[in-house]
Amino acid sequence: MRAWLVETLGEPHEVLDLRDRPAPRPGAGEVVLDVAACSLNFPDVLLCRGAYQQRPDLPFTPGLEAAGTVLEVGPGVTGVAPGMRAIAIPQLPSGALAERIVVSAQHIYPIKDSLPLDLVSCLFGTYQTAHFALHRRARIEPGETLLVHAGAGGVGSAAIQLGVAAGARVIATAGSAEKVEICRRLGAEVAIDYNSEDFVSRTLEATDGRGADLIVDPVGGSVLSNSIKCTAWEGRVIVAGFAGGEIPSIAANRILMRNISLVGLHWGPYVQRDPELVRDTLTELLDLLDQGRIRPLVDRRPFEAAPEALEDLAHRRTSGKVVIVR
Template sequence: MRAWQALAQGEPEKVLSLAEIPVPEPGPGQMLVRVRAAALNFPDVLLCRGDYQIRPELPFTPGVELCGEVTAVGDGVDPGRVGSRVIGNPVLPHGALADFTLMHTAEAFDAPESLDDAEAAALHIAYQTAWFALHRRAGLKPGETVLVHAAAGGVGSATVQLAKAAGARVIGVVGGPEKAQVARELGADLVVDRTTEDFVGAVKEATGGRGADVVFDPVGGAAFAGSTKCIAFEGRIVVVGFAGGTVPAPPLNHALVKNYSILGLHWGLYKLRDPASIVAAHEELCALADQGVVKPLISERVGLERAPEALAALGAGSTTGRVAVLLG
C-alpha cells in the first residue's frame, strides 16, 4: 500500500517520503480500515517536527484523524463491523496518510450519514475539542458572549458553529480579510481582523465594557495576553493550545483581582479518564450535523500525493477551515 513516511524530524515537505509498505495486520481489539479521507491537523505538523507530546519511532506515517471503511478485524472485535464507515483516530505509527491504517475499536465511531467522507473525517478532533471547551470546561450558557481566536481555522471554525448552536453571541478574531469573510460565513456575530484592529477594544465596545464571558484560545502569546484585558467578571479563558508559538505565563494576580478563571483543556485525557463522555459528545455532534446545524468547513480537498504540501500550508497558518486528503 501507499503511505507517506517521516524518515527524519523536520518540516513535512522535507522529511516525508511516499513509500510502498505492507498492509498492517490488526491485533486484538483493533480493526483494519481503508482510509477514505484524512483531515489534516496541526498535530500532524508537530509530529513531523518531533514537537508533539507523542513521538513515534522513525519511520512513521502521520495523520491523526480519518474517515474510512472497516475491512478486517482482530481478535475480540465484532465481525459485524466489517464494511462499516467510521471516523476517529488511527493507531500510530500507522497514521491516516496511507491507503490503510489500524484503529482501536473503542476509538472508532460511526460516521454520520449526513456528511461526506471529508466532512465526516473533520468532525472528530476539532469538534470534540470545541464541545468539551465550551460545555465541559466553560459551562457555556445561552446568551453569553464567546471570544474565539483563530476563528477561521480548523478548531476555531468548529467553535464558532458550536457556540452559535448553543445560543451564544460569537466574536471571532482572525488574521486577514479572507479569513474574516470565512468567519462571517460561519456565523460569527462580530469579526475582528487582528492585523488591522485591536480586538481588546472591539470586544469591550461590542459588550458595553463587560467583556467576553468565555474565551477560546488555541493560540497563546499575544492572544492570551489580550484576552485577560477583555474578559468579563466571572469569565472563563479556556487554553486549548499554543499555535502562536509562545506559551504565556498566566498573571494569576490579575485573575484574582478581576475574578476570572483560566481553564486548561487536554481533550485526549478524556479517552483515559472518561471515555463515555467522548461517546456522548459524538452522539450530540452527529445529531447537530444531521440537523444541518454544524458542518465542517472543508476549504480544500487534495489527493494523497499533495499531502506534504498541504501540511506545509497548515503549518504556515495560511489555511482556513480544514484541508482533507482524499483516498477513497
C-alpha cells in the same frame, strides 16, 4: 499499499516520504480501515518536527483522524463488520496518512451512510476540542458572549458554530479580510481582523465595556495575555493550544482582580481516560451535523499533496479543516 512516513524529524515538506508498505492485517480486537479521508491538525506538524507532547519512535505515519470503510475485523471484534462506514482515532506510530490502517475496535465509530466521509473525519480533534472547551470546561450558557480566536482555523471555526448552536453571541478574530468574512459566514456576529484592529478594544466596544464571558484561544502568545484584558467579571478563558508558537506569561493580578478562571484543555488524553465521554460527544456532534446545525469548513487536498498541505497548515495559510482525500 502506500503510506507517508517520517524517518527523520523536521518540517513536514522535508521529512515526509511516500512509501509502499505491506497491507496491514488485524490482530485480536483490531479493525482494518480503508481510509477515504484524513483530517489534518496542527499537532501533525508538531509530530513531524518532534515538538509534540507525544513522540512516537521513528519511522511513523502522522494523521490523527480518519474516515473510511471497514475492510476486515480481527478475532473478538463485535459491533463492527466489513463494509461499514466509520470514523477512527488511529494510534501512532500508524497514523491516518496511509491508504489502509489498523486501529483498535474501541476507537472505531460507525456512521450513517448519508454523512459525507470528508466532513465526519473532522469531528474528533477540532470539533471535540471546541465542544469540550465550551461545554465541559467552560459550561457555556445561552446568551453569553463568546470570543473565539483564529476563528477561520480548525478549532476556531468549530467553536464559532458550536457557540451559535449553544445560543451564545459570538465574536471572532482572524488574520485577514477574507478570513474575517469566513467567520461571519460561520455565524460570528462581530468579526475582527487582528492585523488591522485591536481585538481588545473592539471586544469591549461590542460588549458595552463588559468583556467576553468566555474566550477560546488556540493561539497563545500575546493573544492569550491580551485576552485577559477583555474578559468579563467571572469570565472563563480556555487555553486550547499554542498555534502561534509562543507560550505566554500571564498577568495574574488581572485574573485575581476580575475573578477570571484560566482553564486548560488538552483533548487527546480523554480518548484513553474517558472513552465513553468521547463517544457521547461524537454522537452529539454527528446529530448536529445531520441536522445541519454545524458543517465543517473543509479544504480538500489529494493524498499525494499531504506534505504541502501540512506545510500550509504550519504557516497558517489554510482555513477551516484541511482534509486529505483519496
